[in-house]
Amino acid sequence: MFQRSPEQHRHRAAATAAAVCALAVALAGCGGTTKKDNDNGGAAKSDAKADPDAPLKKGLKLAYLPKQINNPYEKIVDEAGIAAAGEFGGKGKEVGPSDASASSQVSYINTLVQQRQDAILIAANDPNAVCGPLKQAMKKDIKVVAYDSDTAPACRQLFINQASSEEIGRSQVQHLAEQLDYKGEIAILSATQNATNQNTWIEFMKDELSKPAYKNMKLVKTVYGDDDDQKSFQETQGLLKAYPKLKGIISPTTVGIAAAARYISGSSYKGKVVLNGLGTPNQMRKYVKDGTVEQFALWDPKKLGYLGSYAAAALASGQITGAEGEKFTAGKLGEYTVGKDGEVILGPPTVFDKSNIDKYHF
Amino acid sequence: MKLSAIKLRWDTAVGVLLVAVFITGLGTTDGFASHDNLAFAFNDIAEVALMALPMTLLVVAGQVDLSVASMLGLASALTGELWDAGWAFETIVPIVLLVGVVGGLINGWLVTRVGLPSLAVTIGTLALYRGLASVVLGTGAITDFPETYAKWAVDTTTVPGTFLTYPVVLFIVLAAVAAVVLHATGLGRSLFAIGAQEDAAYFAGIRVKRVKLLLFVVSGLISAFAGIVFTLRYGSARADNGQGFEMLVIASVLLGGVDFDGGKGTLFGAVAGVLLIGVLKNLLTLNDVANEVQVIVTGLLLVASVLTPRLITTVSAWRHRRAAAQAG
Numbered sequence: 093m094f095q096r097s098p099e100q101h102r103h104r105a106a107a108t109a110a111a112v113c114a115l116a117v118a119l120a121g122c123g124g125t126t127k128k129d130n131d132n133g134g135a136a137k138s139d140a141k142a143d144p145d146a147p148l149k150k151g152l153k154l155a156y157l158p159k160q161i162n163n164p165y166e167k168i169v170d171e172a173g174i175a176a177a178g179e180f181g182g183k184g185k186e187v188g189p190s191d192a193s194a195s196s197q198v199s200y201i202n203t204l205v206q207q208r209q210d211a212i213l214i215a216a217n218d219p220n221a222v223c224g225p226l227k228q229a230m231k232k233d234i235k236v237v238a239y240d241s242d243t244a245p246a247c248r249q250l251f252i253n254q255a256s257s258e259e260i261g262r263s264q265v266q267h268l269a270e271q272l273d274y275k276g277e278i279a280i281l282s283a284t285q286n287a288t289n290q291n292t293w294i295e296f297m298k299d300e301l302s303k304p305a306y307k308n309m310k311l312v313k314t315v316y317g318d319d320d321d322q323k324s325f326q327e328t329q330g331l332l333k334a335y336p337k338l339k340g341i342i343s344p345t346t347v348g349i350a351a352a353a354r355y356i357s358g359s360s361y362k363g364k365v366v367l368n369g370l371g372t373p374n375q376m377r378k379y380v381k382d383g384t385v386e387q388f389a390l391w392d393p394k395k396l397g398y399l400g401s402y403a404a405a406a407l408a409s410g411q412i413t414g415a416e417g418e419k420f421t422a423g424k425l426g427e428y429t430v431g432k433d434g435e436v437i438l439g440p441p442t443v444f445d446k447s448n449i450d451k452y453h454f
Numbered sequence: 455m456k457l458s459a460i461k462l463r464w465d466t467a468v469g470v471l472l473v474a475v476f477i478t479g480l481g482t483t484d485g486f487a488s489h490d491n492l493a494f495a496f497n498d499i500a501e502v503a504l505m506a507l508p509m510t511l512l513v514v515a516g517q518v519d520l521s522v523a524s525m526l527g528l529a530s531a532l533t534g535e536l537w538d539a540g541w542a543f544e545t546i547v548p549i550v551l552l553v554g555v556v557g558g559l560i561n562g563w564l565v566t567r568v569g570l571p572s573l574a575v576t577i578g579t580l581a582l583y584r585g586l587a588s589v590v591l592g593t594g595a596i597t598d599f600p601e602t603y604a605k606w607a608v609d610t611t612t613v614p615g616t617f618l619t620y621p622v623v624l625f626i627v628l629a630a631v632a633a634v635v636l637h638a639t640g641l642g643r644s645l646f647a648i649g650a651q652e653d654a655a656y657f658a659g660i661r662v663k664r665v666k667l668l669l670f671v672v673s674g675l676i677s678a679f680a681g682i683v684f685t686l687r688y689g690s691a692r693a694d695n696g697q698g699f700e701m702l703v704i705a706s707v708l709l710g711g712v713d714f715d716g717g718k719g720t721l722f723g724a725v726a727g728v729l730l731i732g733v734l735k736n737l738l739t740l741n742d743v744a745n746e747v748q749v750i751v752t753g754l755l756l757v758a759s760v761l762t763p764r765l766i767t768t769v770s771a772w773r774h775r776r777a778a779a780q781a782g
Contacts, residue, residue, distance in 0.1 A: 124542030125600045161745055190745040193697055194595070195688055202494045202609075203739045206485030220597040221688040224608055228490075244597075285593030286692060316593075 142413045144420070149409045152182035154401060155204045157197060157214040159241065159287075161188040163319065165346040165372060165393055166215060168454050169240065173213065173397030179423055180405055182210075192284055192319060194218035201225035205232060211404035214248070215240040219288050223247040235407040239400045241289040249407055249414035250434045252400045254391040255441045257289070260344070260370075261296025263389065263441065265306070268340050268368045271386060275308045276339030279331050281352055281369075283319040283345040293344050312338070317348045324351035332361055343369035349388060353379040373444055373452040380449050387445040394454060396438055399425055403436055464711035464763045465723025472730045479737045486740055490609075492617040497609040497687070499732035500621035501526060501680035501696065503725075505703045507625075507632045508673035510724040512572070513707055514636065515669060516649040516716025517565065520576035522677040523699035524583035525557050527692075529681025531587040534596030534691025543600050547682060554678020555671055557583060562670030566663040572670075580700065587693040596691040607686035621683050628676075633721040641665065649716025705752065706731050709759045730755075 154177050158166035167186075174184030187204070189196035194217050202225055204212050212229055216222050216238060226236050226247040236243075239252040254260075268278065280297065282290045294314060301311055312335050317324025324347055332338060332355075343349035349371040356362055362384055371388040379385040402422035403412075412418040414434040421427050428436050444452065479486040486492075505522045512519050529550045536546045557579070564575040605611050606620045613623060636642040647655035648662055656662045685691045710727030712719030731752060738748045 124544035125602055126540055126542050127537055127598065185742070187739075187742060188745070190749070191698070194690055194692055194695065195684075198688070199494070199498055199735065199739055202491065202498075203485075203736075206488060206491045206740060208485075218595060218688075218690050218692070220595060221690040221692075223689060224610070224687075228610065285694070286595055 140410065140413050142415065142418050143410050144412070144418070146410045148180045148405050148411075149210075150181040152177070152180075152210045152405055152408050153208070154182055154184040154211045154213060154404050155207075155209045156184065156186040156188075156397075156400075157200050157204070157212060158186065158188045159197075159215045159217050160192040160319075161186070161190055163192075163347070164375075166240070168372070168393040169215075169397040169400070171397065172394035173401040176398040176401035176423065177405070180402070182401070182405060184401060192217050194221040194286065197222050198225050201229060205229045205234060208232075209234055210408045211235040211237060213237045213239055213400050213404055214243065216243040216288060217241070217284075218286055219244045219247075235404055237400055237404045237407065239396060241287060243288075245433045248434065250403050250412075250430065250436055252396060252403055253435055253437050254393075254396050255439065256437055257292040258296050260389075260441060261293040262300045264293070264342050264344060264368065264370075265297050265300040267387065267389065267443070268342055268366060269306060269309060271366045271368065272309065272340050274306060277310050277312045277335055277337050278340040278342065279312055279335065279338055280314040281324060281327055281331070281341055281343040281345075281348045282314060282316050283348060285316050287319075287345075290344055297342065317345070317351060319345060319347040321347060321351045324348045325355050328352040328355045332356075332359070332365065338365060340366040340368065343367065343371075345369070346371050346375060346390070349385075350375040350379075353384050357382060357384040370441075371444075372454055373449050374454060376444070377449055380444070380446055387443055389441045389443045391438055391441045392452075392454070395425060398423065399428065399436065399438055403428070464759065465720045465726060467762070468710055468723055468726040468730060468759070472726050472733065475730065475733050475737060479733065479740075483737060483740050486737060489612070489617050491736070491740070493612050493619055494609040495732060495736035496617070496622045496729075497619040498736070499728060500619070500625060500687070501684045502699055502702045502706065503625045503728045503732070504621070504628065504680045504683070505673070505677055505699070506706045506724055506728045507628055507721075508669060508676050509703050509707050510710075510712055510719065510721055511632065511636060511645055512669050512673060513704075513712045513714060514649050514716060514719050515645040515666065516652065517572040517666060517669065518576065518704065518714075519561060519572065519670060519673045520700050520704075521557065521561060521579040521583050522673060522680075522703055523696045524580045524587065525554060525674055525677035526681040526684060526696035526699060527694060528557070528583045528587040528590065529554060529678040530685045530691045530695040531591035531693045533682055533685045535590050537599060537691070538596045543603055550682055551675060551678050554674040554676075554681075556674070557678070558671035558674025559667070561674065562667035565670065566666050584693070584697075591691065591693045593693070597689055599686055599689055599691075604686045604689060607683050609687075621687070629721065629725050636721050645669075646717055649713075649718070651717075702731065703728075705756055709756055711759060711763065714760075727759075 156170040156173055158170055170186040177184035187200055197217055212234060223244055230236055236248040237250045238248040242251045280294060315327040315331055317327045341352055343352050349369040352367055356365060356367055357379055367385050369388055370390050376388055399422045406412045406420035412420050416430055416432055418430045419427055430436055532550050533546055561576055561579055564570050565572045609619050612619050644660040644665055647660060684695055706728035707724045708714060710723030712724055
């Protein structure tokens with residue numbers, strides 16, 4: 093086999109390749125297993141009956157699993173959720189991967205199942221990659237609540253949505269359009285290419301832009317900074333170099349908007365290009381004060397974590413099962429109703445500008 | 455305790471460490487020994503372990519293939535895209551494997567015909583294959599793969615009565631094959647010869663180029679297969695699947711005492727290395743050890759694995775010199 097004979101060798105390689113191709117073609121002719129319309133249905137169903145008057149259980153163990161452990165925004169959500177768990181005598185903790193890839197959360201889910209947590213609260217990096225282990229968790233009667241970024245509906249009991257995706261997507265375009273007087277080229281700086289929440293918002297942004305009112309505005313490009321400060325900074329730089337006529341940028345991610353603002357504030361584009369999006373007041377304060385950014389929006393992440401913990405506790409105590417129309421009380425936030433597909437909506441986003449930014453510290 | 459008294463080889467040490475970590479897990483950590491956890495812990499490193507086998511042979515021959523994880527991603531993207539286009543899964547598998555072979559041929563051809571170092575070539579194809587994966591599938595994810603095949607990849611399906619999943623069983627079989635090839639055949643011996651001294655191996659009549667080409671092809675093929683396994687296991691085909699795995703694969707091989715300069719190493723060591731990384735990750739995660747700390751632990755182990763053999767050699771040489779001086 094490994095003696096010199098290049099001629100033979102070349103013939104054999106060709107023959108092998110031909111054989112593999114022939115095999116593939118032959119198999120293709122045989123039909124076989126192809127894609128069927130898999131109906132994944134709605135949210136995970138449970139046979140349990142809800143008992144709205146059940147007391148909140150004491151000593152519940154809740155685990156927060158963010159997209160990645162060092163994301164400042166998610167840290168705020170998770171810490172507020174952990175504090176809320178303390179209010180009702182539960183115990184919360186945050187665990188998670190250091191990179192936001194699709195597969196990195198899976199080993200943590202497995203671990204949380206082994207540790208017999210009462211509920212897992214997850215911000216999914218990929219709606220499907222986490223499905224198998226989450227279904228395993230639900231089989232073992234561990235409650236699953238998605239927050240911030242949803243999983244496939246069948247893989248969790250509730251989804252705590254910070255605001256309706258439609259409202260976020262459309263309002264971002266509306267705010268920017270007002271700032272630009274409905275004219276000019278715009279671009280989007282997103283997080284990772286597969287972030288469920290970002291992509292949903294971007295769909296709604298595009299839909300909003302297709303209305304006649306925006307006929308003089310054009311979305312020229314969507315770039316991805318992977319929720320990485322440096323990459324977002326470079327992508328902003330690249331955008332402004334590649335599209336000299338760019339008038340506005342929407343960055344619906346706290347990491348992205350802060351990096352973009354930092355680049356614009358130190359460049360000749362300051363005051364010429366409008367930046368809007370979703371950011372945290374602490375990160376954006378100086379850019380609002382120095383005039384780089386006029387306004388941006390966000391919901392209160394502390395409330396999101398707080399609501400998540402109470403929703404998980406309501407599930408684990410049997411007050412709700414995740415069916416549409418069920419009601420539960422989330423501590424000081426008051427009463428919430430479970431919507432379609434197990435969705436619970438926190439409320440409308442807040443717009444931050446010079447007038448109110450100093451009231452918020454997160 | 456005399457160093458020279460125990461002729462402890464590094465790969466044996468890694469094996470001992472693996473057993474020690476495992477026993478520590480059994481003794482200290484709730485849930486570690488459960489069937490579900492063990493099945494998951496080993497299945498979770500199945501793709502990395504599979505790719506570590508051809509990588510071991512490559513490193514022994516003084517080569518490296520950095521494009522393995524990108525090939526996994528390309529295979530995942532192709533599997534998803536073809537599935538989405540309505541192709542039969544039985545057709546997709548051979549096509550994807552063929553793409554793996556072609557990818558390996560490109561690596562091998564650039565190394566052997568153009569005469570470029572494999573490190574440079576595969577850094578290039580690492581970017582190229584990952585780029586192609588993005589071209590094939592774009593930014594989305596394809597899901598809903600056939601249960602008929604997916605059930606063979608997931609950690610909830612095990613060989614009855616054991617915690618061994620099917621990807622892990624396949625790994626065991628292929629590891630045995632690789633061990634026989636490396637340590638009990640002429641081909642294996644020629645790998646050590648090439649890694650130790652390529653020119654000498656060539657003049658000894660070893661078909662150096664052909665052997666190298668074969669190694670890269672096998673590496674591409676196994677990486678493509680790992681891509682199919684990964685896709686089924688997570689039920690999500692994406693262009694960025696397995697990003698960064700090449701480092702895990704190489705780290706496992708080096709941790710197992712395979713010399714990066716080529717010519718030295720055992721398959722047993724590489725297998726022990728990959729299992730150690732997997733078991734450690736699982737054990738540390740179960741104990742809520744932060745990810746950053748886990749990375750530090752892996753890094754320290756790696757540095758130790760590169761340093762220790764050299765230290766032992768240096769110390770024993772120094773003892774010899776001292777003994778000789780005293781005798782003289």
